[in-house]
Amino acid sequence: MVAKIKLDRISYSYGDHHALRNVTLDVPERAITSFFGPAQSGKTTLLRLINRLNDQVENTHMSGTVLLGGEDVYAPNVHVPSLRRRVGMVFALPLPLPGTIRDNIVYGPRLAGIRDRERLDALVVQSLQRAALWDEVKERLDRPASELSGGQQQRLCIARSLALEPEVLLLDEPTSGLDPVSTSLVEQSLIELKKQYTIIIVPHNIQQAARISDYTAFFLMGELVEHGPASRVFTTPEDHRTEEYITGRFG
């Protein structure tokens, strides 16, 4: 498997808190990789290190490298906004920007300098289709995004990130606020999307991880305990801690 992202000996702390210890992991391209584990294990922190969303946090210390397609993400001449267009992120709570559905989708591309009306329109259609939202909103692109249901808003957020035509999509518990039907729709679209994009998801629960991941990594208290193909890790974990967490011995 070809690694799209290589994480090498990542350690990260803010203040006195060691969020990540010596994490080394390859994330394969065009597949869904999940980071699972109990709360405060560093999964979200690791995610945010990949698109440098933690840059604004003060008082932090980081060591190790993050390679995206072979390039060091933290090299001094990296243009961070461009990086974030290559690595999109969807958050746990749906956060539509103020404005219409269309405004939300074209926000990223317009910031990137795309002004051509036809191109923007095409991006709107394409992104909404890929996020499995097009049919539901095609008649009302000029309605406020806040009118959509929670599940629709979350798919809108996915479409919003897709409009930048990224290489990687990071999702942090994207379905935690959603009902089972919406969750299923989001999961279905992710399975479609992995044919084109590299996807990393912090799943809402282990069952979700087992449903959709190709590869998976188990994190505990900032440490990467084990990783590998999902089918193997969930059925025959190598580490006893992984097994105990999967079977619910601790949470």
Place this chain on the structure above:
Amino acid sequence: MRQRPLERLGYALMVLVAIIVVAPILAVIGIIVAQGLPAISWEFLAKMPYDGMKAGGIFPAIVGTLLLTLGTAVAAIPVGVGGAIYLAEYARDTTLTRAVRLAIVNLAGIPSVVYGLFGLGMFVLFLDLGTSIVAGSLTLGIMTLPVVISTAEEALRAVPREFRTVSASLGGTKWQSIRNVVLPQALPGIITGIILGLLRAAGETAPILFTVAAFYLPSLPHSPMDQVMALPYHLYVVSTQVPGMPIEIQYGTALVLLALVLSMNTIATLLRSHYRRRRSW
């Protein structure tokens, strides 16, 4: 069961307090309207004064106040809003920024007559602007800065952090996020703050006393370097310095000033509640 009469008493006290608070405002407005309304006429509002101010209109004073308000806006808004954006979005918590905040708080507490003297020394004399609209606007502008900066900063901080995070995750630079998402969301609060600051400036007498105001000018101002008449100062002079001034003119002037200030206030309040309803969070 003993609570019932106690509750009634408490409630009655609250109503009484509410009346005590509202009554003076109604009394002030009532008296000024009653005494001043007879003087209001087209001639009063739109014509120049004559006969040592005892007759004619206060048109130049109205124009002067409006010009000074405009000048204050030009002086205070760019620096004020820019400063607020810097403090809310860019500044780290260092000794320098803490000193800046302390300075802003202190600026707000300086008595307006002190601003007037400062304006005289700095703008009229030292920078040799003379008593002029420019000098007056700069003085009033500095006086208005703390209000504008404080309310603008609060409005910016009130915009939830998530909006900035989302914009950043979509490839926005810090300034793009501020300009496209944060600032538009904060604009209603900022505008309200500006209007409230301006209406305070419009009603001040002391700062313009030394820097721009004249009691009687034969014509309207031609340039920003001219002196100008202004309603607050005009009111002071016609009420105390001119013997034999008809009382309607005094109250009429007060009424015009009051109407100006109250309407600005009403606009600000309406704007604020309109945008509150349309907020996205």
